[in-house]
Amino acid sequence: MAVHTTRMLIIGSGPAGLSAAIYGARAGMQAIVVQGLQPGGQLTITTDVENYPGFRDVIQGPWLMQEMQAQAEHVGTRMMWDTIVDVDIAGGTPFRARGDSGDEYVGDVLVIATGAQAKWLGVPGEETLSGKGxxxxxxxxxxxxxxxxxxxxxxxxxxxxxxxxxxxxxxxxxxxxxxxxxxxxxxxxxxxxxxxxxxxxxxxxxxxxxxxxxxxxxxxxxxxxxxxxxxxxxxxxxxxxAIGHAPATELFKGKLEMDDSGYLVVEPGTPKTNVPGVFACGDVMDHTYRQAVTAAGTGCMAALDAERFLATLEFVRHEAAQAAE
Known part of the structure; x- marks a missing residue:
């Protein structure tokens, strides 16, 4: 078993998680992204993407996520091929997560970007014709x-x-x-x-x-x-x-505040959960918009708020150390 430590631990690798990683890595937070069962999120099973800003022509969802991951890695993000099976956030920072590989991940801040999945009917033809009507x-x-x-x-x-x-x-x-x-x-x-x-x-x-x-x-x-x-x-x-979505929040039941549909509750206008230092972004906290561009935006917000949290935390620790001398 290996222990991976970082200032910013991100669970989930869709547009929200990778955007948080890009901002976090550029800010020197040594971001680690644990990719989960579906690396790249829902866009990896989406064909034509025509509404993501910056691309005049239709692009492919998997290609867009490959580019986001490459950008995140280019600025220093570490991508981990693992799936988180347990988290420990009760004691405050640092936060701990365990992967099904047995590895442990420790972060001073935790960014949750596990997304949500559309509920499907589960009838013949639904999967084979997905993206084809x-x-x-x-x-x-x-x-x-x-x-x-x-x-x-x-x-x-x-x-x-x-x-x-x-x-x-x-x-x-x-x-x-x-x-x-x-x-x-x-x-x-x-x-x-x-x-x-x-x-x-x-x-x-x-x-x-x-x-x-x-x-x-x-x-x-x-x-x-x-x-x-x-x-x-x-x-x-x-x-x-259109029979609803299921947010991937099973890991956090009884540990973070959720609404009646299982989405993580955040402070209005922010990605802050009810546990200081734990942030949620993307579809795991958004049951209204559910777009790649809005997910990426909240990922950026999570990284910026995480950076501010760490700055405050380091100041408090510095003041406490000086007082103890």
Missing amino acids: VSACATCDGFFYRGKKVAVIGGGNTAVEEALYLTNHSDDVTLIHRRDDLRAEKILQDRLFAHPKISVLWNQRVDEFLGDPMGGGLTGLKLIDTVSGQESEFACQGAFV
């Missing part, structure tokens, strides 16, 4: 379905917001819900029902995504009526699964 983010991918017939699957706030957003690109948006009423807030429902471009299919469960992943992509959905059991097919070129 099936998506979990209308804001990310809606632009690619301009003028096409699209469907949104779900009944909560996220689903209704996705459907409303897609009307910017499509004149034919259908919300598909397995019940006969929506869970979304009433004001969102009112906007949905009043919109001329949106229709609703009630009591329908998606049983399969149809199409050819090697050819034209998604062609439609196989639906099951939840009341009668009758099967039908719904033709569309784009389908957006």
Whole structure:
């Protein structure tokens, strides 16, 4: 077992974690990034990226994350191929984390950038057609379905917001819900029902995504009526699964404050958690925007606040040492 010590320990290697690493390493905090089960985060399973600033042409998600990692390493970040299985933050700084390799990581500050994963239906065709007509983010991918017939699957706030957003690109948006009423807030429902471009299919469960992943992509959905059991097919070129996200916060249950959905709670306008010296950035604390650029922004914020925390900590330690002399 090896022990790796640093001033800044970062768990997670998506846009938030790598942005924190770039700022932290440049500030001399000797950043260590523990990459986790999905190095690079969700962008590594995203194909076309057209909304990240600085790139005129469409870029590929995996390439963007490779460039971010290379930039982080170039300025001095150490990348560790490990997955954290336990953290000890109860005693304050320094914070300790244990990887499944058996190695221990010790940091004066801890930046949590473990992200969140979209919840999927788990039905045939969903995985093979992902990025080829099936998506979990209308804001990310809606632009690619301009003028096409699209469907949104779900009944909560996220689903209704996705459907409303897609009307910017499509004149034919259908919300598909397995019940006969929506869970979304009433004001969102009112906007949905009043919109001329949106229709609703009630009591329908998606049983399969149809199409050819090697050819034209998604062609439609196989639906099951939840009341009668009758099967039908719904033709569309784009389908957006909007049944929620699951933040990767299992490690921190009982250790950090979370909201009812499991997202880490931070001080408004900052990445500061309820434990001094522990910062959260990216989708693990953001259930509203969930964009690569906003994740990167909060990663920058976490590094800047971490630097200020360390400066204050060193001043306090210096004053205590002088008083003891």
